[in-house]
Amino acid sequence: MSRVLTILVAMFTIVFLMAGGMASAYLVGGLVEEHWFTGASRLTNVLFLVLIFVMVIATLLTMAERKWSAFIQDRMGPNRARIALPGLKNRSLGGLPHILTDVLKMLTKEDLIPAAANRFMFNLGPILAFAPTFALFAVVPAGPSVQVFGRNVDMVVATPDFGALYVLAIASLAVYGTALAGWASNNKFGLLGGVRATSQMIAYEVALGLSLVGIFLTFSSVQFPAIIGDIGNALTGGTGQGRYLWRTDGAFDLGLPAWGIFIQPLGFLLFFAASFAETKRAPFDLPEGESEIIGYFVEYSGMKFGLFMISEFVEVVVLAGVTTAFFFGGYHLPFGNEWLANLPIMQEHGWLLGTILGTVFWLKVLFLIWVQLLIRWTFPRFRYDQIQSLGWKILLPLGLVNIFVTGALVLWDPSLRALAVLGIAEIGILVVLTTTTKVPAGGAHGAHAGHGHDHGHGHAHGGHGAHDLPAHAHGAAPASTH
């Protein structure tokens, strides 16, 4: 019972902290808009959204991941670091002090540079790996644009005209850090990791771009604010993901919101799979491959290694944020959205609405982060050829099919309802398939089904490509490999 209570308290604390963060982001934004210059809130947004929210979540993730993997593997997880302060002595605090010790360890380790390494490139690697992931979050709106102190405050750093293309462009630059690190270390394992990273990047870059085209088509835009959309009121309906496909009449709105996940479930799966591959985390962690080659950062130590590690977690947060914006309605509530926004108190105090919806956004982000951790710790690594064939032979054709189907349906029914019917049917089929299929057969019914069966059985049977092994190797594989 006390454990449940602890968890509840922790969750409440998290929500409370996030709401506080958002509230201060809005209020500070309003203040600087008023006293400094128009557009100054964009600068404070850098501070609040990127430096505080993303960085803090990414830092906490280092711990959360260990704890969560421990839960999954039925272990306690790290609990040895203690703080010798009165009242906290001999308390593990859920392993939180380990974050501090990790940082201390990384900062105090010797910074080794191999003698045969290319020094310049070796030092450039971690920077190039870290900077792009960090810059990515700049275009993701974490909350609605509201009036604070009579000034308009946007909860986003930048709203460029090319919106989503910025994400794709910057995300594709991240691989240079990995590749350079692998190459500059002058280490065979490192080089292997770098080569794997580049080939994986190329294989998934195309699918990543194609998976988003469906979303662009349905919302006729590539810009985040337009895709997330505005909340409707009595006079005008909502736009983007802020509208409803079907809704009840009356003050409190209830209905099916036009979220990407409902109208583009296939696009979501493709995007999630492809971007997961770009974060280089298991089951796509071939560039790292800790059990076989250690990977591109094998020669790195200290904080340079730390940069690689933290950039991976930043990527997790950013991926969750981008996915939320594209497929989970951004900061919109699934229901009661218009009711809430049109309450007199919300109209009067814009920052209140912003805080609530901003907290909703971060909750969705946390949910998607949790999904990513879940996938990370339940699926074993792909084999190299499986990675390539998943990217080129499954995701890419499915992405093309998705574009054509979406385009045709949008043309036929611009209200997107036809698309939503198809989408819900797709979700239904996926659910039925994943729950009823005991031994998956070779077909690809959506990326997820293909996915699950690749990991689930990849290692047990020597994988998808087992047909090219001799028959006896088939049976022997489980015993010999794992």
Add this chain to the structure above:
Amino acid sequence: MNLPNLSLADFLPLLPAIIMVVGASILLLSEVFLSTTASRAYQAVLTVVTAVAAGAMALTTMFEPPQEVMLGFGVMDPFSSFLTFVVCVGLALATLSSVSFLRKRGAERGEFYALMLFASAGMSLLAMSNELITLFVNIEVLSLSTYALTSYLRRGTRPSEAGFKYFILGAFSSAVLLYGAALLYGATGTTHLTAMAGPLSTAMSSQPGLVYAGIILVITGFAFKVAAVPFHMWTPDVYEGAPTPVTALMSVGVKAAAFAAMVRVFFMVGKGVDPQILLSLFSVLAFLTMVAGNLLAIPQRNVKRMLAYSSIAHAGYLLVGVAALFVTGPGEQFRLLGASALTGGTPLDLARAEALRGILYYLLAYTFSAVGAFTIVSVLERREDEEKGTAWDLERFSGLAQRKPGWAFAMAAFMLSLGGIPPTIGFMSKLLIFQAAVDAGLIGLTIVGVLSSAVGIYYYLRVVVYMFMRPVPEGAQALEKSWSTELALVLSTAAVVILGIIPGPVMGWLEQASSIFGQ
């Protein structure tokens, strides 16, 4: 912003190219479902049918007045239609000659024919391009297809070398062309050829250097593509290393399309700048190309290489025709064959129309003669000799008249035609070109042309001498017959001889198309 609406009718003029692209796509897709051992005879048939359909489509549009297509980015006039027709003829003949060539090497694949079709579609579109960016993209379409085709068969080092050389130099020349086009755009502010003349004359007075640099770079780029001296170095190696049917297509199709684009660009540019500049530039190019091409061909014992040099020489004769386009005053007093049959317009227009007609007729003549000659070369070469240098040696032609009188007769006809000896189509075409040049007042260039083609007769006749006056060498292998090769030879020989004796029909076409060019 006013956005134009495109209707289906806008795409109709592109139909020849569309037909070829569709045919290529069918070939590519069919290959997906075929096993490696399946019969692929239908592929060549499909290619020929596609080429014939596209050529017929081009013919039907030949007598229509010039019209802008796709909002002025292309233009369909008798010039482009005729060139599309020439390209389709070349494609059909090269395809027919490639059937047995590929079968002997076990290399029949849909991709080969698909790339031939893509290349031809690019050539057809290039002939229609009326805008610099479109033009550049279409040049690349045909170039990329021919790069890939050049190294299609990769036995030994020769094809790889040829493909690589062609690719690198081709990419380089494309870059030069593009840079020149960018400078022209910078000077005029437009990429549309038809809109260029006005701004060009203004730019000529304000920033002449920019215009000169642009023109020279564009000419350089085109000179690479048509293999004009001194930008010809790649030609012999590439022509020799490529599969012979591909060489045939390359020598006729790429040349025809590149000349089409060059003529169109400089015809329009010539309206804006002093034509004297272009006249002198092209005269120098033509002079160098004719002389060097013919002289370099003389020592070649390798017939394929000799044909490569001869194709350089023919580019030189064509350049004489191009130079004649930029005549400033009509040289009426030198008119050789009486008044031109072309009626209407000023004497200046007449002289230009004559030059254009000469170029077009020459391209058709060269298509028949060169494809035929390369077909004979391809049936005589043996795949086991490809590694050695002797695969295309003159010795192979020894005694051909005794072994295959038909082939020997055909080859003799092609050689005479390439040499410009009556009564072949080659003679007629040279006559037309030189007539236009004389009418334009380019007497010196004409004399050089006639003299150098007299030199050329030496190495063309040498092949004939080997065929008819040398005994069959010991242990010569049996020559295989195949219906497609025979068909290609019969068709091109007939065309070479008949059109040489009765040039009327084609001349009639060219004259009916009263305004050859969308002037």
Add this chain to the structure above:
Amino acid sequence: MNIELILFGAFALLTLLSAGTVIFARSPINSAMALVSTFFFMAGIYVLLWAHTVAVMQVLVYAGAIMVLFLFVIMLLNLGESSTRGKPTVARVAGGAATVGLFAVLAIILLKLPAEPATLSTGAQASFGTIATMGQVIFTQWLFPFEAVSLLLLVAMVGAVVVAKSRI
């Protein structure tokens, strides 16, 4: 001295520096990375020209995808530093002289251009260079070159497969 000019100067200088590094670097990886930064700074110049969509495409396609492929190939082949400084042969000297001459001629021509650029008519249109405008123009006015480019890409793909596949 306005901010645009300063930015242009910075981007231009960095572009030139990176482009120079591409040519003069001994190691192919350094060349490739310098090429990436060349593309990146060129994208900056595009932004100054109001072509921000082109700029982001430049980063996405060239810096982000094509150069990764370059890097992949270089790493896969494990190319070392090139040691071919080579002796000055006649062809090399002539080629170098021709290049320098061409460069000088072009530089003279470009220097002679009027110092004040023609007044740009695009300042009035806020929509210039946006992704929506570009899309509209590409799919209507510039449809012919656009379709020609799609044909070009198809041909390039088929050609690459033909050249790369097993020998026939």
